[in-house]
Amino acid sequence: MPPDEKLPYKSLEDYLSEPPYVVMEFMEGGSLRDLMREKGPLELNEFLRLAYSITLALSELHKANIVHLDLKPENILFKDRERRIVKIGDLGAAKIMVGGKSYVSQFSIAYAAPEVSKGIADVRSDIYSLSCIFYEMLTGINPHIHRLSSGQAVVPLITSYRPDVPPEIASLIMRGLELNPSLRPSSTNEILAALSKFMNS
Template sequence: MSNSGQNLTMDRFKILSEVGVGGMGKVFQAVEHNSNKVLALKVMHNHLKNDPTNRMRFEREAKVAIDLHHKNIVEVTAFGFTENNEPFIVMEFLEGVSLQDVLKQKLRLNLPQFFEAFDGVCDGLSHAHESNVVHRDIKPSNIMLVDGDFKQSKIVDFGIAKVCKQTGEVCPETASAIKSMVKPNDALTGDQSSTSIEETIKILMSQEGSSVLQDLTQPGEIFGSPLYLSPEQCIGEEADCRSEVYTLGCVMFESLTGSPCLKGSNAMETLLLRVQNDAPSINEIYEGLEFPIELERVVAKALRRNPDERYQSVQELGTALREARELLYDRSI
């Protein structure tokens, strides 16, 4: 199938059913008439199609992902336009559930599932990074588990543009507010600010109606979930591969414990917690099960506030996870 959107139209497909709805569009299961192949079509919401920023993000998802070919990344093959000029993306149809669906059911991944799933996520992200692509929006809803035992994983949604409020970065107003409440290099050194989190939240909440709060609360604004942003992203710095190591650490933490890492009562508090506090150990959170020390150390290193103290690439993180699994396996023999 051609990867150009110039001549690709919806009449090449038969829609079978709607399978999902997201902030940017709806996803349908469809069959291509010529090949009889079952595919997924992601169609942009009609009310967003005339917004240049949203349209750029949507088309970028197709253009970036088309060039990424890896077993742990959803295969995107083409993009086109409906008769109403709504952009749509053609991709492989995945049968499975998202990691978010699993966590919503109060489930956790057991250790074999965890190691297999995140081995795949690390491999897929490493491939993207080698292709000079930083995902910037890794979170449970963008990780699909596509087999019955939750072990095989695929990364979805590469629709991140370098536009404020459309990326895994905090908008300038929010970043400035956070920076004003913490000491320079607070996120990197681990020093505590003289201003407590409680005082900071009180000050920010007193600015009701300001752009600071609106940027976090207005529906439809997408800037990356605070639950999965690195400390450096929380103060407005650009995401790099080490930022995605931290993000993966957050997702691993939640997958093992069932609880998000450093979650505040609202988005702003979560951002401040992320900047001012070290992540707790996975063994501090989950009662009733002691995680192996080898795994605890890997997750802890991924979640270091200082980017220089983390694994310096997702590939390094993947290697550390495999080594931890091998040590556990050897110990159990």
């Protein structure tokens, strides 16, 4: 940022001489989208490891009373080339929850929970987006886009594409995709507990 005495800008010339900028950490491993383009549907063990790390990162936001509201593979970033360190980026649409809810004015449609388009969200809205991402990581299909393009509320069971996914994990993902927020897992803790049972097994 320019020095305080130069703000607010008084002219276009002032702006051009010292424009504002953002310094961001370099994410050497790219995004989850890059990984899915490279590999297609992920092997179960890799999915479990990444799903746990992504959920853990999201849980830190939720503990701070923040809903992300723009979770998508492009915003899940890897710090290192080995893709061991996961970070969630782009909090441009994120909101602080008041009384457990937040009023929404902007969001990306491709992974947004149905209630977000009505202007209200809570942690279960992020859980819907997270479940969309998990489904896509395992199948290559975005279930929300499937709903929007087919006009059908029902999403095919994940096990119809991936019979190797443990029933508890498949059920958790499908619950996360429920149109009614009250039927989804209520917190990231439930997701972390389920995923941890199957890691390194």
